Amino acid sequence: MENNSTHSNELKQVETSLPSSWYCDPSHHLLEEKQIWQKDWVYVCHGNALAKPRQYQTLTIGNQPIVVVRDDEGVLRGYYNTCRHRGSALCLTKTGRLDANALVCPYHQWSYRLKDGGLAATTSFTEPQGFNKQDYPLFPIAVREWRGAIFVNLDPKADWDEESLFQRPADGLSRFPLEEMKVGKTWSTIINCNWKLFWENFNECLHCPNIHPELSALVPLYSRRIMDKMDRPDWENHKDSNDPLYRGGLRAGAETWSKDGQAQGHVISSLSHEELDRGQLYATAWPSMFIGGYADHARIVRVMPKGATQTEITAEWLFEEETLNDPAYDMANVVDFATLVMEQDGDACEMNQLGLNAAPFKEGVLMPEEYLLKRFHDWVRDKLHSA
Ligand code: FES
Ligand SMILES: [Fe+2]
Incomplete structure (x- = not known):
């Protein structure tokens, strides 16, 4: 035996x-x-917590501030939670819902499109020579939804692999x-x-x-x-x-x-x-x-x-x-x-x-x-x- x-x-x-x-x-x-x-892929929240357009959730991974937001087309977008002007955080609460279809910096109110992070407007009367808005989009991060569970990854080269995600x-x-x-x-x-x-x-x-x-x-x-x-x-x-x-x-x-x-x-x-x-x-x-x-x-x-x-x-x-x-x-x-x-x-x-x-x-x-x-x-x- x-x-x-x-x-x-x-x-x-x-x-x-x-x-x-x-x-x-x-x-x-x-x-x-x-x-x-x-x-690694890091869990943010269940998709139901971001069910409505313009709802967002912030998270600090290590010392890295991020925000995940659902745009007006229902797509989840992830960005570093930092403004390209002088680096203020954009969203200050753990969760919330934006008033407009834009991320607006609470400091000097630059505004960014949700769908691609592009800088839509500054608040200056004029812009300096050589300044192009397209040079200052939000920094994107990868977002994936697995069976309702939202994950982000700070590594721009990261692959999505369900097999290695779950031990x-x-x-x-x-x-x-x-x-x-x-x-x-x-x-x-x-x-x-x-x-x-x-x-x-x-x-x-x-x-x-x-x-x-x-x-x-x-x-x-x-x-x-x-x-x-x-x-x-x-x-x-x-x-x-x-x-x-x-x-x-x-x-x-x-x-x-x-x-x-x-x-x-x-x-x-x-x-x-x-x-x-x-x-x-x-x-x-x-x-x-x-x-x-x-x-x-x-x-x-x-x-x-x-x-x-x-x-x-x-x-x-x-x-x-x-x-x-x-x-x-x-x-x-x-x-x-x-x-x-x-x-x-x-x-x-x-x-x-x-x-x-x-x-x-x-x-x-x-x-x-x-x-x-x-x-x-x-x-x-x-x-x-x-x-
Ligand atoms: S730091 Fe965001 S608008 Fe100035
Ligand atoms: Fe226990």
């Missing part, structure tokens, strides 16, 4: 974590901004009507940790029983400190078990990730029985986002570094339109549950960051269940070495 452990997910040998200085050192962080954040493939979400879903709630917080700690924490469940008692009760497998039934060497002993403790999925009687486990009659009808049995489906697009799919909603979480030791987390909850239109549907049931879990994770990431400052601590070590951290670390190392 074959050794079961050859078929399990775990790490088989000692792997070191990333150097602790990579989580604290501002100069190393600048390298990651350059090699990762300014080269945990997105095909598991193919039956979720992501592009038609509506943003019911947006929530944002700042965590005092390096952005990589967010992803490390996201990629393991060793912490689940003590950090997430409520979630571990909803997803019994998590109480065994694993994320997948194949994460233990003896998993085949239970491979035919229908107990959620071994097969995964939600506790008996629960339908979705919510406070009481109930989907309130709004299970997404396109989902298969098998998908509903799984309890949760994920797609991850490092470095900036993951999508979680649940029986009655989806949640997109955006990760954005604010320097070496701060990270902004933004969650959008997506629902089918008829769910949002049902006055009896209590959105807080799912929103409050996930917010609790995200706050618990945020606290865990902050305590991780605090300890990393200890001078003798040079790097950590991974345990077998942390195989996805190894994958993430290799991804980071690879990006930094491909200078």
